[in-house]
Amino acid sequence: MRYLIGIDIGTSAAKVIAADENGRVAASKSAEYPLNTPRAGWAEQDPADWWRAVCECCQAVAGQVPAGEIVGVSFSGQMHGLVALDENDAVIRPAILWCDQRTEKQCARFTADCGGPDGLLRLTNNAMLTGYTGGKLLWLREEEPASFERMRLFLCPKDYIRLRICGEKGMDVSEASGTGFFDTKTRAWSEEAIRISGLPRSIFPDTSESTDLAGHVTRGAAGETGLPEGTPVYFGGGDAVIQTTGAGLIRPGILGVVIGTAGNVSMGLDRYCDNPGGRLQMFCNNEPGLWHAFGCTLSAGGAYRWYRDAMDEIAFAEAGKTGGNVYDVMNAQAAASKPGANGVLFAPYLSGERCPYPDANARGVFYGLTLGTTRADLTRAVMEGVTYSLRQVAGIMMELAPCECVYISGGGAASPLWRQIMADVFALPVYTMSAADVGGAYGAMMAAGVGAGVWKNLGEAAGVLRRESETTPIAANRAAYEDAFQMYSRLYGALKETFDAGAKMGV
Numbered sequence: 001m002r003y004l005i006g007i008d009i010g011t012s013a014a015k016v017i018a019a020d021e022n023g024r025v026a027a028s029k030s031a032e033y034p035l036n037t038p039r040a041g042w043a044e045q046d047p048a049d050w051w052r053a054v055c056e057c058c059q060a061v062a063g064q065v066p067a068g069e070i071v072g073v074s075f076s077g078q079m080h081g082l083v084a085l086d087e088n089d090a091v092i093r094p095a096i097l098w099c100d101q102r103t104e105k106q107c108a109r110f111t112a113d114c115g116g117p118d119g120l121l122r123l124t125n126n127a128m129l130t131g132y133t134g135g136k137l138l139w140l141r142e143e144e145p146a147s148f149e150r151m152r153l154f155l156c157p158k159d160y161i162r163l164r165i166c167g168e169k170g171m172d173v174s175e176a177s178g179t180g181f182f183d184t185k186t187r188a189w190s191e192e193a194i195r196i197s198g199l200p201r202s203i204f205p206d207t208s209e210s211t212d213l214a215g216h217v218t219r220g221a222a223g224e225t226g227l228p229e230g231t232p233v234y235f236g237g238g239d240a241v242i243q244t245t246g247a248g249l250i251r252p253g254i255l256g257v258v259i260g261t262a263g264n265v266s267m268g269l270d271r272y273c274d275n276p277g278g279r280l281q282m283f284c285n286n287e288p289g290l291w292h293a294f295g296c297t298l299s300a301g302g303a304y305r306w307y308r309d310a311m312d313e314i315a316f317a318e319a320g321k322t323g324g325n326v327y328d329v330m331n332a333q334a335a336a337s338k339p340g341a342n343g344v345l346f347a348p349y350l351s352g353e354r355c356p357y358p359d360a361n362a363r364g365v366f367y368g369l370t371l372g373t374t375r376a377d378l379t380r381a382v383m384e385g386v387t388y389s390l391r392q393v394a395g396i397m398m399e400l401a402p403c404e405c406v407y408i409s410g411g412g413a414a415s416p417l418w419r420q421i422m423a424d425v426f427a428l429p430v431y432t433m434s435a436a437d438v439g440g441a442y443g444a445m446m447a448a449g450v451g452a453g454v455w456k457n458l459g460e461a462a463g464v465l466r467r468e469s470e471t472t473p474i475a476a477n478r479a480a481y482e483d484a485f486q487m488y489s490r491l492y493g494a495l496k497e498t499f500d501a502g503a504k505m506g507v
Helices: 047-062 104-113 117-124 133-143 145-150 157-166 191-197 219-225 239-245 301-311 313-322 326-335 375-397 416-426 439-451 458-464 475-504
Strands: 003-009 013-020 025-032 070-077 083-085 153-155 213-216 232-234 254-259 263-269 281-284 291-297 345-347 365-367 405-409 430-433 467-471
Touching (some): 003 047, 003 157, 003 439, 013 047, 013 439, 025 047, 047 157, 047 219, 070 157, 070 239, 070 439, 083 145, 083 157, 104 117, 104 133, 104 191, 117 191, 133 145, 133 191, 157 213, 157 219, 157 232, 232 439, 239 254, 239 439, 254 375, 254 416, 291 375, 301 326, 301 375, 313 326, 326 416, 345 375, 345 475, 365 475, 375 416, 375 475, 405 416, 416 430, 416 467, 416 475, 439 458
Parallel strands (some): 003 070, 070 232, 254 405, 405 430
Antiparallel strands (some): 013 025, 083 153, 213 232, 263 291
16 A cells, blocks of 8 residues: 655644555544744744654654555645745745735735736736745845845745755746746746846746656755655645645536635636736646636635634633543534524634735624623624635636635634535535645645656545535524624625724824
């Protein structure tokens, strides 16, 4: 039996899995690390924390499968993060993460230099979003010139971990698509965009396809991780893309929704598509000849976690009494409210927003509170508000191709109530898939399997997946959710001026 290792560098934790050639997960381990917010709107992590977590997880997982039968290792990771390396490949400063919003000024200036949004779209088919790596490079040049002068190369989080494991530098095309400097049509860096930016061409890494061989596990990495020395290492992909590959979204017709820290809506494409207005993010997929449409809301499961930590001490207390899961307590609370949360709406813009409103100034809002509002209404409103936001993104996606169902994954997928809310709000059947609980790590495992010849392509690899649950829309809930969604859709426009005013005040 051949085994494959998938390594995922998430925002809150690393996860490592080992799966056999039938797709069965034989071992899994995760380890958390901190997220630092030195200023409002900033988000950073120490790459050394990722490495410690990966070593811990790999040691646990590799010890549970026969070392001689591990035939490949690959990666998934949080996209857009900036890991700046010096001439010795040492990390210069803490990594600036995908959810960091400090680069609005730089992104706006670069877009203008490219001839405005349409001019930039002609170069990359993507807007330069504040979360993208490109804006971080421009910010570093302006705000930390000493660090910028030391930088010889930039990588994204998983690429740095791959460098630590196999000693080779590079970036896959799905990850590069989210930097703001990559031409997704030609699957190559946009030389014109780089020229306009004035950034040194030499800091941009070479790119490869996700299933290409990157190198082999080095002796030093084998000693720290427990992975067998010499094991082939494949490039892998950015999590927004490869976690949907791990759910079987290779071609059009199925919406993939991930309720993780962020909320992702995705669809596989078998052709290149233009991106009018830059409303979506259009990435190269994890196999040559395939592309990927993607929209990200910045606070999904992260909003539910914020609500848990900041506003629901009662749920913690109840879970403590029974030894149960605090989220189960919260879900039971939400179920005590009714569809539409008795008129309470929640706008989940806790970290600004990316899609459908690329706005670093947006902020979270509860609307519709009355003397009759209950804790159950607030809890349900958070779940529903996240789902309304995801539906807005899905509406843009379905302009590219009709969709017949939703595959849901991420932490939110574990909640039957949240799956029902999604089925009702989207008016589509919602399925969980067999690898939903391991997310991007499973997609990374699939990429390793294709690279190692276990499967001939990702379509064949997806054949190991199966549907595990089905949630169908409840017709009686449709009217309440449609009314609530229409009201929710008015909130951002009504509050835009207030958001901007608050930003000027430093709120």
